[in-house]
Amino acid sequence: MTAHDQFPRTTLDHVPRTMFDKIWDRHRVLEREDGQVLLYVDRHLVHDGCAPAFAMLRARGQKLRAPERVFASPDHYVPTDTRETAEIANPELRGMVEALDQAAAESGFRLFGLKDANQGIVHVVGPETGISQPGMIIVCGDSHTSTHGALGALAFGIGMTEVGHVLATQCLWQRKPATMRITVDGTLGFGVTAKDLILHIIATIGAAGATGHVIEYAGPAVRALTMEGRLTLCNMSIEAGARAGMVAPDDVTIDYLRGRDYAPRGEEWDRAVERWRALASDADARFDREVVIDGNAVAPTVTWGNSPQDAVPATGAVPDPAAAPNPERRAAMEEALAYMGLDAGQRMADIPVQRVFIGSCTNGRIEDFRAAAAVLRGRRVAEGVVAWAVPGSAPVKRRAEAEGLDRVFRDAGFDWREAGCAMCLGTNGEIVAPGVRVASTSNRNFRGRQGPGARTHLMSPAMAAAAAVTGRITDVRDLVQGDA
Ligand SMILES: CC(C)[C@H](C(=O)O)[C@@H](O)C(=O)O
Numbered sequence: 001m002t003a004h005d006q007f008p009r010t011t012l013d014h015v016p017r018t019m020f021d022k023i024w025d026r027h028r029v030l031e032r033e034d035g036q037v038l039l040y041v042d043r044h045l046v047h048d049g050c051a052p053a054f055a056m057l058r059a060r061g062q063k064l065r066a067p068e069r070v071f072a073s074p075d076h077y078v079p080t081d082t083r084e085t086a087e088i089a090n091p092e093l094r095g096m097v098e099a100l101d102q103a104a105a106e107s108g109f110r111l112f113g114l115k116d117a118n119q120g121i122v123h124v125v126g127p128e129t130g131i132s133q134p135g136m137i138i139v140c141g142d143s144h145t146s147t148h149g150a151l152g153a154l155a156f157g158i159g160m161t162e163v164g165h166v167l168a169t170q171c172l173w174q175r176k177p178a179t180m181r182i183t184v185d186g187t188l189g190f191g192v193t194a195k196d197l198i199l200h201i202i203a204t205i206g207a208a209g210a211t212g213h214v215i216e217y218a219g220p221a222v223r224a225l226t227m228e229g230r231l232t233l234c235n236m237s238i239e240a241g242a243r244a245g246m247v248a249p250d251d252v253t254i255d256y257l258r259g260r261d262y263a264p265r266g267e268e269w270d271r272a273v274e275r276w277r278a279l280a281s282d283a284d285a286r287f288d289r290e291v292v293i294d295g296n297a298v299a300p301t302v303t304w305g306n307s308p309q310d311a312v313p314a315t316g317a318v319p320d321p322a323a324a325p326n327p328e329r330r331a332a333m334e335e336a337l338a339y340m341g342l343d344a345g346q347r348m349a350d351i352p353v354q355r356v357f358i359g360s361c362t363n364g365r366i367e368d369f370r371a372a373a374a375v376l377r378g379r380r381v382a383e384g385v386v387a388w389a390v391p392g393s394a395p396v397k398r399r400a401e402a403e404g405l406d407r408v409f410r411d412a413g414f415d416w417r418e419a420g421c422a423m424c425l426g427t428n429g430e431i432v433a434p435g436v437r438v439a440s441t442s443n444r445n446f447r448g449r450q451g452p453g454a455r456t457h458l459m460s461p462a463m464a465a466a467a468a469v470t471g472r473i474t475d476v477r478d479l480v481q482g483d484a
C-alpha cells in the first residue's frame with residue numbers, strides 16, 4: 001500500500017470529465033446565483049466589423065484590460081482586388097479598415113493590417129499563426145469562431161456588446177452549455193472531404209440539431225482528418241446550432257502547431273504538449289448526447305436549399321416537399337425550391353452554375369486550394385462561368401503561389417485574388433446578380449447571402465472546381481476517375 005492509498009480520494013477526483021469540462025473548469029473565475037459563470041478569456045480575435053465595440057469603450061473612457069491577448073485582422077470589408085487602403089474606392093469599406101487601424105493604434109493590440117504578411121480571415125489567421133492553441137478559451141465577435149475548436153480549444157462567437165465587455169475585462173459571463181459527442185466511424189471514401197462530412201452531419205441532425213451544445217467530434221474518421229479538415233469540420237458546427245465544436249489534441253494537432261510564430265518554444269513547448277495531451281475527454285466521461293455517424297456512407301455532398309441542412313449526395317436529386325415529415329417543413333422546402341429555381345426530383349448533376357467561389361474560413365486554406373488545383377490542372381473553366389479563388393489569408397496565398405497553384409487557377413480561367421471573406425457574405429461588395437447560381441465552398445446558403453436573389457450551393461473545394469469545369473454540379477469522382 002502506498003502512502004497515497006491510505007487517504008481516500010475525494011469524490012471530485014473520481015468525476016470523469018469531458019475535454020469541454022476540463023477547459024471550462026480551468027477558466028472559471030466565479031459563479032453567479034443564477035448559474036452564469038464568469039470565464040477568463042485567453043484569446044480575443046477581432047475583425048473589421050468590431051468598430052462598435054471600440055466605440056463603446058471610447059465612450060466610457062475604458063482601456064483594454066489585456067491588449068496582448070487581442071489579435072485583429074481586417075477580413076469582412078476588404079475588397080479582394082487590392083491591398084492599398086487608399087485604393088478602396090467605396091468610402092464606407094475604406095472607413096471600416098481605417099477604423100480597425102485606428103483602434104489598434106490607440107489600444108495597442110496586435111493588428112495584421114491589410115498589407116501585413118499575416119493578414120487574413122481571423123479564423124484562418126488564428127490557427128495558422130499559432131495564436132489559437134489547445135486548452136484555451138478563444139472568443140470573437142463572429143459565429144464561426146467555432147473553427148478554432150479543431151485545435152482542442154473552447155472557441156465560440158460572441159455579440160458586439162460582449163466584445164466590448166471582453167476588451168474591457170478579458171472576462172465573459174456565460175451559461176454552461178450541454179455536451180454532445182459526434183463519433184464518426186469508418187473511413188471517408190475517395191473524393192469525400194471534411195466539408196462533405198459536416199454537410200452530411202448537419203443534414204442528419206438538422207440545422208438546430210446541436211442547439212445549446214458544445215460538440216466534440218471523435219472517432220476514427222475524425223482522427224484521420226488533417227488539421228485543416230478538422231478546422232472545416234468545427235467551422236460549421238454553428239450551422240448545426242452548436243455553441244462550439246472541438247477535437248481533442250493529438251499528434252496531428254501538435255505537428256501542426258510546432259514552430260508556428262506564436263506557439264511556445266523550447267521547454268515551454270514540452271510543458272505545453274504535456275498539458276495539451278491531458279485535455280482529451282476521460283474514457284468514461286459522459287456526454288449529454290451521443291450521435292454516431294457512419295463515415296463510409298458519406299458521399300460528396302451538395303446543398304439544394306437555403307439552410308446548410310438542405311444537403312444531399314451529389315449523385316442524388318432535389319427532394320420532394322410532398323415527402324416532408326410535416327406541413328411546416330413542406331412549406332419551407334417549397335419556398336426554398338422557388339427561391340433556388342429548382343424542381344423537386346431534378347437531378348443535382350443537372351443543375352447549371354454561373355459562378356464559382358473557392359475560399360472563406362471554411363475552405364480557404366492551402367489544402368483546399370491544392371484539392372481544387374488537382375481537379376483544375378489541365379482543365380478549363382466552362383464557357384460563361386466566372387470563377388474566383390480567394391485565399392483565406394496572405395500566408396495561404398503566398399504558399400499557394402510558391403507551389404505554383406496560382407498558375408493552375410489562372411491557366412484554368414480562375415481569378416486569383418487577395419485574402420478576405422469576399423463572396424462568402426459579400427459585405428465587401430463582392431456579390432452576384434439576382435438569380436445567379438453559385439457553387440461555393442463557404443458555409444451558409446441563406447437567402448440573399450451572396451447578393452439579393454443569389455442562389456448558393458455549398459460544396460467542397462474539389463466539387464466547386466469540378467462545377468467550374470463542367471458548368472454544372474458534378475460529382476468530382478466522375479470527373480477525375482480517369483486522372484492519375
Ligand atoms: C459578420 C459576422 C458577425 C458574421 C458571423 O457572425 O458569422 C459573418 O462572419 C457571417 O459569416 O455571417
Ligand code: SF4
Pocket residue numbers: 075076121123142144360361362420421424425442443
Ligand atoms: S469567411 Fe464567411 S463565414 Fe467566415 S467569417 Fe468571413 S463572412 Fe463569416
